[in-house]
Amino acid sequence: MFLPTIERPLIANVFADHGVPVSPALARRVQQLTGGLPLYVESAAEIATNAYASNARQFIEDIEVGEHTQPAAQEVILEKLLASLPPADQNLLAAISLSRPPLSGAEIGQLSQILPEAPANYTRSLRRLTRLGLIQAYPTGHWKLHDAVSVPAQECVEALGEEVHRNCLVTLRDLFLASLQERQDLVKMSAWARLLAPTGQANVLADIAMEELFHEYGDPEDLKAVLESLVENGGSKPDEEYWALEALAFWDLQGDTRFNDPMPRLLRMNDIIAEHP
Numbered sequence: 001m002f003l004p005t006i007e008r009p010l011i012a013n014v015f016a017d018h019g020v021p022v023s024p025a026l027a028r029r030v031q032q033l034t035g036g037l038p039l040y041v042e043s044a045a046e047i048a049t050n051a052y053a054s055n056a057r058q059f060i061e062d063i064e065v066g067e068h069t070q071p072a073a074q075e076v077i078l079e080k081l082l083a084s085l086p087p088a089d090q091n092l093l094a095a096i097s098l099s100r101p102p103l104s105g106a107e108i109g110q111l112s113q114i115l116p117e118a119p120a121n122y123t124r125s126l127r128r129l130t131r132l133g134l135i136q137a138y139p140t141g142h143w144k145l146h147d148a149v150s151v152p153a154q155e156c157v158e159a160l161g162e163e164v165h166r167n168c169l170v171t172l173r174d175l176f177l178a179s180l181q182e183r184q185d186l187v188k189m190s191a192w193a194r195l196l197a198p199t200g201q202a203n204v205l206a207d208i209a210m211e212e213l214f215h216e217y218g219d220p221e222d223l224k225a226v227l228e229s230l231v232e233n234g235g236s237k238p239d240e241e242y243w244a245l246e247a248l249a250f251w252d253l254q255g256d257t258r259f260n261d262p263m264p265r266l267l268r269m270n271d272i273i274a275e276h277p
Contacts (some may be wrong), residue, residue, distance in 0.1 A: 011027045011030050011031055011036070011041055012024070012027045014041050014042060014045050015027075015030075015044075015045045015048065015056060017045070018045040018046065018048070018049045018054075019049060019054055020045060020048050020049055020054045020056050021054075021056075022056045026056055026057060026060060029060050029064070030044055030056075030060065033060065033063055033064070033073045033074070033077070034073075034074060034077065035074065037074070038133060039078075039133040039134075039146060039148055039149075040074050040077050040078070042132060042133045043077050043078060043080075043081040043132065043133065044059065044060075044077055046081060046084070046132055047059055047077065047080050047081055047084060050084055051080065051084055063076055063077065074148075075151070075152065078148065078149060078152045079152050079155075081132065081134070082134075082149075082152055082153065082155070082156060085129075087117050088115075088117050088118060088119040088120070088125060089119065089125050089128065089129060090156045090159065091115040091116070091117055091118065091119075091156070091159075091160060092108075092111075092112055092115065092118070092119055092122060092125050092126070092129070093129055093134060093135070093145070093149075093153060093156055094153060094156035094157045094159070094160050094168075095108075095111045095112070095115060095160075095168050096108060096111070096135065096143065096144070096145050097145045097149070097150060097153040097154075097156070097157060098157065098165075098168050098169060098172060099144070099145075099172055099191065100187070100190075100191045100194075101144075101176075101185070101187045101188050101191050102136075102138055102140075102142035102143060102144040103142060103143055103144070103175075104141060104142050105123065105126070105141060105142075105143070107175050107179075108122060108126060108143060109122055109123075110171060110175065111168060111171055111172070111175075114164065114167045114168065114171055115160075115164065115168075116160075116161075116164055126143060130143065133146060134146055134149050166198075166199065169195055169198055169199050170199045172191075172195060173192060173195040173196065173199050173201075176188045176189075176191055176192035176195070177192055180192060190223075193205060193208060193223055193226075194223065194226055197226050197227065197229075197230045197240065197244065200237075200240065202227075202230060202239075202240035202241075202243045202244050203239065203240070203243040205223065205226070205227065205243070205244070205247065206227075206243035206244060206246050206247035207243075224248065224251060227244040227247055227248055228244075228248065230244045231244050231245060231248070238272050238275070238276040239276075241268075241272060242269055242272045242273075245265045245266075245268055245269050245272075246269065248262075248265050249262040249265040249266055249269070252265065
């Protein structure tokens with residue numbers, strides 16, 4: 001896939017827009033570190049401005065001193081940029097990163113309400129994250145995390161804490177369901193279904209997993225992995241494990257039982273009933 005890049009003269013312009021002068025030689029080094037990709041060039045200029053008092057040379061040397069390859073250097077640039085964000089912006093970015101489909105402004109507003117340190121004005125924070133290239137804006141008025149940010153954003157997600165993380169997932173689950181009741185959307189249906197098990201609704205997931213309509217329009221293999229993970233992690237509630245096993249056994253029976261033996265799942269379901277009548 002072709003990705004647009006920024007040439008050296010334009011890299012100097014990006015840094016100049018941030019009030020950071022760079023020579024042609026420095027612009028060449030920035031291009032080598034970032035690959036000329038807009039997200040990384042913009043991020044590098046932002047970090048040089050705020051964390052290095054507009055000293056681009058010092059910033060570049062800090063990255064280069066570790067003898068980073070280009071991909072590693074790009075990852076370091078994003079990590080530094082995320083670490084430089086205010087906590088409220090980090091929390092908002094973390095919440096948005098939990099959604100696969102793009103979110104509307106209203107949906108992001110509801111997510112922001114459950115964050116422990118939410119932006120005072122989430123729309124202003126959203127615009128700032130978009131300007132930095134961390135969030136992508138769509139003409140439809142929706143926003144989504146830039147794909148390249150998904151890995152470094154995990155630290156922001158972990159910083160939310162387990163309870164807030166789960167509350168965000170529950171809110172997203174309910175937002176997707178409300179959206180699906182207004183308009184059918186296969187991407188949102190898949191995202192909603194993936195959130196059912198982690199938010200304590202494995203029984204609902206098991207129900208839809210056995211609907212013929214879902215197999216025609218959904219992605220059963222994708223959800224099969226979710227259900228198997230719920231069964232195998234050992235931390236599920238007995239009823240959640242039971243319903244997940246029921247759906248998996250159903251799928252086994254729909255296929256060739258020479259390769260997908262449902263008996264171990266059925267025996268485990270009997271054990272759960274005996275242990276938790």
